[in-house]
Amino acid sequence: MTSIDPSAPLAPTDDPVRGLGNESQWQLTWRKFVRHRLGVAGGIVVLLIYVVALIPEFLAPVTLEAYNPRYTLAPPQPFALGVQVEGDWQFRPHVKGYEAVIDYNSGRRIFTISDEEIIDIGLFVRGEPYRLLGLIESDLRLFGPLNAGDPFYLFGADRLGRDNFSRTIYGTRISMTIGLVGVAISLVLGILIGGISGLFGGLVDNLIQRNIEFIQSVPSIPLWIGLAAAIPANIPPLQVYFLITVILSILGWTSLARVVRGRFLAMRSEDFVKAARLDGCGPVRVIFRHMLPSFVSHIIAVVTLAIPGMILAETALSYLGIGLRTPIVSWGVLLQEAQNVRTIASAPWLLLPGAAVVISVLSLNFLGDGLRDAADPYDD
């Protein structure tokens, strides 16, 4: 969604008497979108999530590398804004410290929150140096313990005593970005090929449909395993995953193409399409200019489901062990590590990255919902 519209008149737009009738389609859309509360809320959350994805180094209290053997599987520390001093409430953001004993019989560390030990939390604290966006050198963090190195586990700790909260924040970057390219490629291919298939029908349609069936029948799991094994060993795992995502999306356009075709077959006999063709418009123009806008809503619905679909696919592939792997941190990797009975039974806080998945998937969907309604040409 963009507010800059290339087709908008170059004249100043602050003319107070300018009526609705002069606004471009996109301006109209924007107006309608802001009326869709849930959509706007979803959009804001999505925006925030992408901000997190951009600057996790600043937002996470500790680096990805930080671990502490003394706090393996420590539960989350409750956060409080103040303390009671002699009956008076004082502003002093803090968490409580832990006391831990190893119980060999039950095979775990038993943590008790200590009432004595108070760990002060502050804004803009100093920590390990990092490069923000790969450019700006800094050691500033949004918040964290004033005394660097104190245990501070808002989401609890994992089995190596790493901060689950920081890892979830870092995971945002991979999870939120890596599927986008795949969806984008699928989208373009799906609309183009599905559109041609539906528009021309007959032999062309037949050929394309048979090819789609063919591609859909090629199993993706051996393809993943095969490609993962065939990709040169010396490129980083992140690039491996990225490459495979692109290749899979080139195969993954087929379902979108079939949906588009179904709509096209139905729409082909509509008068405005016939008119456009009789007018001598080429197929590409007919697809993108005339037919596409008329079911853009459906495409948006499909795409908004496709992006979260990619996020979920990432988690599923990680689960199968053929997606991302340690040491890369994504929500899928975090959940894969938490995918066992012992986590659910004794360290359920490690499932919190799942909440991040749910929130992002939900807000992407609400955003898409809002956009769909706003882009609907029939709505008033």
Add this chain to the structure above:
Amino acid sequence: MLSFVIRRTFYAIPALIAVSFISFMVIALPPGDFVDRLAQERAALGDTMTATEIQSLRAAYGLDRPVLTQYWTWISGIVLRGDFGYSFSWNLPVSEVIWPRIGLTVVLSVASLLFIWVVAIPIGIYSAVRRYSVGDYVFTFIGFLGLAIPNFLLALAVMYVAFTVFGQHVGGLFSPQYVEAPWSWGKVMDLFAHLWLPMIVLGTAGTANVIRVIRANLIDEVRKPYVTAARAKGMVETRLLLKYPVRHALNPFVSSQNDIFVDIISGGTIVAIVMGLQTTGPLLLDALRTQDMNMAASFILMLSVLVVLGTLLSDLVLGWLDPRIRYQQG
């Protein structure tokens, strides 16, 4: 109509041959072969295989021959004798392994499909008609929650809760005493007692998708002039909706449901693994991972046949829903 079906079947044959060939090649694509996987498995147990053992196994399975020869051996067995070959890892004819599992898989898939439809279609229609109502938000939210929670996580969590809170027997589709027992009334009841967990887990993911698509399409449809016209004529609202808009709204939905048959066999693989279900999904995944060539390739061939069938069916249903599509063009 009949000629349409015949023509489509005719088109399908070269496609199936190509699929069988390509998939065989893709399975063989990863470096190494079944014997390497076997050696890996043995190594994990503590065993060591010697180089000669490996060679002789490879020769015994015919894996020392070129892939093309292996393909020919396999496909000619199917075409000439209807024989899908031996599964290396199961030491059994492929068909003996696959068929017993297909029954349960179909039961489970149909159950979860019904669950999805029964829940999602009414909600989709309701949400479209009562757009932005509290009910719309609530249902949409719940639907998406199901979509947003990764399946494998939900499966394990639901199992654990069922076990700890309700004391339900989890893992598999039967209680221990019925697993290899012949079919009986008790066994059927036992199946139903176990079916609901995987059904819900599998169903939650699909529900949101269906709600969304139906809602979106129906909203498009109800604003079309013919609906306004019908409404102007005083048609009862329910009848008005169901007569045309709902049918039209189901159109894209149906054309995206051609995967149903693939889902029936391969769908829910992850859930089936997590919940220990005796369905076909885990079987296929194992076959692919261990490069059990005959098994995996036969599986994929069967899937392809189902894709072709599914597409054919979905085209037929599409034509029924929307008479504007004529078979001659398909």
Add this chain to the structure above:
Amino acid sequence: MIKKPTSAMLAGLLAATAISGVPAMAQETTASAMCSVFGEAPQLADRVASGDLPPVEQRLPKEPLVIRAAEIGTYGGTLVDSWGGGNLADQRHFGYEPLVRWSVDGSEVVPAIAKGWEISEDATRYTFFLREGMKWSDGHPFTADDILYWWDRVENNPKIMTGGPRGEFAVDGEFPAVTKVDDFTVRFEWTKPNGLFLQHMAGPYGQRVVQFPAHYMERFDIDANPEGVAELMQAAGTTNYASWWQGNVGSYNDPAQFNDPDRPSVHGWIATDTILGKERITFVRNPYYFAVDADCQQLPYIDNRTWMHTSDAEVTLLQVIQGNITISPRNISIPQNRAVFFDNQDAGGYRLVNATSCDYNTAVLNFSVNHTDPVRAEVFQSKDFRVGVSHAINRQEIIDTVYLGQGEPFQPAPLPNSPFYNEAMAKNYTEFDLDQANQYLDRILPRNENGVRVGPDGEPFRFTVDINADFKPDTVDAFQLIERTWQQVGLDVTIRYHANELFGNFRSAPDRDAVVWVGENGCGQLPLLNLDRFMNHYGYWSKGNWDGWAAWDTLRLNPGATLADGVEPVTPPENIQRLYELRSIIPTRVGEEQEALMKEFTDLHAEEFLSIGLATPAGFYRSVSNDLRNVPEEFIEGWLYPGPAPSNFATYYFAQ
């Protein structure tokens, strides 16, 4: 409180006899001397009464094996196990009924199917005495002919074992002559002394010796029954005899061996139906089982053994804590799951029994000394490099973090409970010391002006380590910690965590840098049988590329040998040449000479420091149903000691 492995259990493993740990002659106190009347399970008594079975005296051998367990048990019940897939035959779960077996505590080899043995002074001749009157599970006598059938028609049949017999039967490349002295006496004979044969016979590769009832197997022998076999093969739709045999008859490790319910066996429980492709299978007691308890009652006590098929570890775990599985399988009974097991003891009705692992290390790291890139080969061959790398591992922190403080820093070496324990080999370079690490590394990988470590060619030096992430997840955690301390000494390392099915390709790629695998068979006498692993030789692969040295060794032993494609022999340094020599000499020596050579072997290892280890494994256990009795106080887990099977499942029983 988890008990530390009691070293007493495995300590006295080296008995002062001609051959390490095995008496040259053994003859048990026979049951015939003490029993006049034998007991049997009620349902067998019923079958005897109905004339379906001969009386128990006629089913047992004249001198049955007497297994003395802690308690005299009662008959009945079903022991339920889980089964992860094809390999039911894994004798750690089931099929451990060899000619001779490890004692429960792993300290000695004891009689089993053979009631005794005699080893010649020079250890070239092993004579085994079978039990007269012992029967296969179909009632047919078990005689020396059955063992000869295995040797002549299976192990040495090129149509079945196309690659020839397994190396465990050979000494220094020579296979034995196997002869029948009389119906109940079999002799194995070499021209050289064989110092390890009895231990090998008690291990996993000895099982196949007693698996082939001649009277039954002949129908599957393509030479003895060409037409019948042709028919069977046609019915199965295959033309390759070896593959058909493997899939339909099978020997140790082929799931097919238990798939034929008609095939006679010597095990305590036998199949009643085909098993392949089944979700749940049940074996019933073998009425001809050859062992009795101290009260002369025929074993086993337990009626049935059931296996339920569970492919996913988490599902298996849920099944165990629901109380559906009598003894938890090894793969889930790990320290990381202890809390789950512990919390559900009441719900699942089980107790936890500690298990001592025979693994000598949780993870062993080897570098490619024969790397295709000469610069890497040079660095990896440098002891300075390896010592530097080792000092830069914070083992205590790994133990505290990953293993809950259990286990001790350890290099790949025989465990303290082994007579071959060598402190230098086990403990050298285990301390975490970044200064020392830097000093050692600076000698081979000096830092350039930018502080980057460069190789002998002056280029920045970086390497990768390949790990199977699905095999042992604790290795993944450990190496995430190791990576950080290595970076602190300037090592530029990439650690790759592979899925199981991909790991196989990386572990044998010629240009791999380093590979991690668990170290197995380090307790008691097992290091003696495990020299291959100490020489980084795993049958057909090695952790890191050691192909050149291994090829040199192959040619040394057999100048005419053909090498694998692309492998060039590389002559190792003198000490390592000696290590290879020792590997082939030690099995051919006995007694003190063998011990001295083992000492030389471990000393040289300590000096050369070829492999890097982390820690001794600890904190293992099994869940055992509360009502299951005669379970040892502590299990021993291993491969060459195939724990827990030597603890005699036949004597387990369910308290009423």
